[in-house]
Amino acid sequence: PAAARKAKVLLVVDEPHADWAKCFRGKKVLGDYDIKVEQAEFSELNLVAHADGTYAVDMQVLRNGTKVVRSFRPDFVLIRQHAFGMAENEDFRHLIIGMQYAGLPSINSLESIYNFCDKPWVFAQLVAIYKTLGGEKFPLIEQTYYPNHKEMLTLPTFPVVVKIGHAHSGMGKVKVENHYDFQDIASVVALTQTYATAEPFIDSKYDIRVQKIGNNYKAYMRTSISGNWKTNTGSAMLEQIAMSDRYKLWVDTCSEMFGGLDICAVKAVHGKDGKDYIFEVMDCSMPLIGEHQVEDRQLITELVISKMNQLLSRTPALSPQRPLTTQQPQSGTLKDADSSKTPPQRPPPQGGPGQPQGMQPPGKVLPPRRLPPGPSLPPSSSSSSSSFSSAPQRPGGPTTHGDAPSSSSSLAEAQPPLAAPPQKPQPHPQLNKSQSLTNAFSFSESSFFRSSANEDEAKAETIRSLRKSFASLFSD
Numbered sequence: 001p002a003a004a005r006k007a008k009v010l011l012v013v014d015e016p017h018a019d020w021a022k023c024f025r026g027k028k029v030l031g032d033y034d035i036k037v038e039q040a041e042f043s044e045l046n047l048v049a050h051a052d053g054t055y056a057v058d059m060q061v062l063r064n065g066t067k068v069v070r071s072f073r074p075d076f077v078l079i080r081q082h083a084f085g086m087a088e089n090e091d092f093r094h095l096i097i098g099m100q101y102a103g104l105p106s107i108n109s110l111e112s113i114y115n116f117c118d119k120p121w122v123f124a125q126l127v128a129i130y131k132t133l134g135g136e137k138f139p140l141i142e143q144t145y146y147p148n149h150k151e152m153l154t155l156p157t158f159p160v161v162v163k164i165g166h167a168h169s170g171m172g173k174v175k176v177e178n179h180y181d182f183q184d185i186a187s188v189v190a191l192t193q194t195y196a197t198a199e200p201f202i203d204s205k206y207d208i209r210v211q212k213i214g215n216n217y218k219a220y221m222r223t224s225i226s227g228n229w230k231t232n233t234g235s236a237m238l239e240q241i242a243m244s245d246r247y248k249l250w251v252d253t254c255s256e257m258f259g260g261l262d263i264c265a266v267k268a269v270h271g272k273d274g275k276d277y278i279f280e281v282m283d284c285s286m287p288l289i290g291e292h293q294v295e296d297r298q299l300i301t302e303l304v305i306s307k308m309n310q311l312l313s314r315t316p317a318l319s320p321q322r323p324l325t326t327q328q329p330q331s332g333t334l335k336d337a338d339s340s341k342t343p344p345q346r347p348p349p350q351g352g353p354g355q356p357q358g359m360q361p362p363g364k365v366l367p368p369r370r371l372p373p374g375p376s377l378p379p380s381s382s383s384s385s386s387s388f389s390s391a392p393q394r395p396g397g398p399t400t401h402g403d404a405p406s407s408s409s410s411l412a413e414a415q416p417p418l419a420a421p422p423q424k425p426q427p428h429p430q431l432n433k434s435q436s437l438t439n440a441f442s443f444s445e446s447s448f449f450r451s452s453a454n455e456d457e458a459k460a461e462t463i464r465s466l467r468k469s470f471a472s473l474f475s476d
């Protein structure tokens, strides 16, 4: 127990195939503290946070058909998954809010992650950079933003790419050849209750990705093989290219947005006209690609350690066990190294010095607090973090993993839930330079149209709405 107290807990939100515990094995922070890695996907996590600075994270994993819940108190978070996507079961913003509420330090900052939950909101930052640097240095694609379908009447030139809502992996991106098709797409946007953007379709030679992890820079080009205009769909070829001052300026400037991004990447298409068109920035959820993924993971590891050293204090954390007047079963099961030793007393502020407060943009409403499901059961094991099992329950719905296939070398996407039969073997050999990548996404179920509970009801509603929108939009 004495040794266990000398550990800081790092929560890594990532897919299971990325073994972060391995990366942090043997590493120390604050001199002699071990780093205990807890890794889970967003869909397996829940948390409770109290205003007095106490909090607990619950992690549910299925083991042999039994749901195992572990409760622990992370000191730091590394987030490697999209916090939000409009595909089904991809909205984890309530967890980001909870982590911010708990004052958890993280990479990237929770503030920036929250800000990355709307692509046009991020693009607005690119627009600001474009205004500062100018189009020579920062060739941003010309984009138009529509809060809804109503202004989507026509455009001066075609073809364009319409991008609907906040989605990843090429989802919701449509190439539109003429203004009839544009109106068709506008009618689809009318059903989505979200925003859309339109930008010129660039006849491209290849995509460029300039990534920055801490102070490490790499640039890649990705060329479509299968001919799909989205190089992240179908087969593509990936090659590392030389970093230039120009690329460095792009990514350095972008890394300053939202108070600073520890990890980010700028994406551009390189047109057959020889020009670059910047169209996107990715944050810490960006998939690692290319032949240096092991090194990149190492760089992220070092970045996390240096941030932990900077932000964590040696003072043992306080007990999240009996916050306020809570009677929740899960808090009684906490036996985390730090917490179990500390008497329940009034805590000093949590989460390191100077954690930003109140970052939620106005107008966002906190979701009602969800208490972890399951009965109160005694701990079934006496590991340093307690675990308890409950009767098998329905696993969370299928989770589509955002941008994973987008530029990633990974061949599979849309991983099934833990209990489901595997679609494709996930682990894959290390990518070689110029290796062919194949990825395709499939719209699962009702895709980005967030459907109501009853499917027939939803279908009927869709048809009704279609009729209405066609009537109102396209009849003179």
Ligand SMILES: Nc1ncnc2c1ncn2[C@@H]1O[C@H](COP(=O)(O)OP(=O)(O)O)[C@@H](O)[C@H]1O
Residues within 6 Å of the ligand: 141, 161, 163, 167, 168, 169, 170, 171, 173, 199, 200, 201, 202, 203, 204, 207, 229, 230, 231, 232, 269, 279, 280, 403, 406
């Ligand atoms: N305006 C455009 N012109 C040509 N190709 C584009 C354009 N915008 C995107 N693409 C291609 O489509 C891919 C996916 O677009 P992107 O906006 O990154 O969607 P997502 O993030 O959902 O994958 C890009 O990697 C690029 O190859």
Ligand SMILES: [Mg+2]
Residues within 6 Å of the ligand: 169, 267, 280, 403, 406
């Ligand atoms: Mg993208």
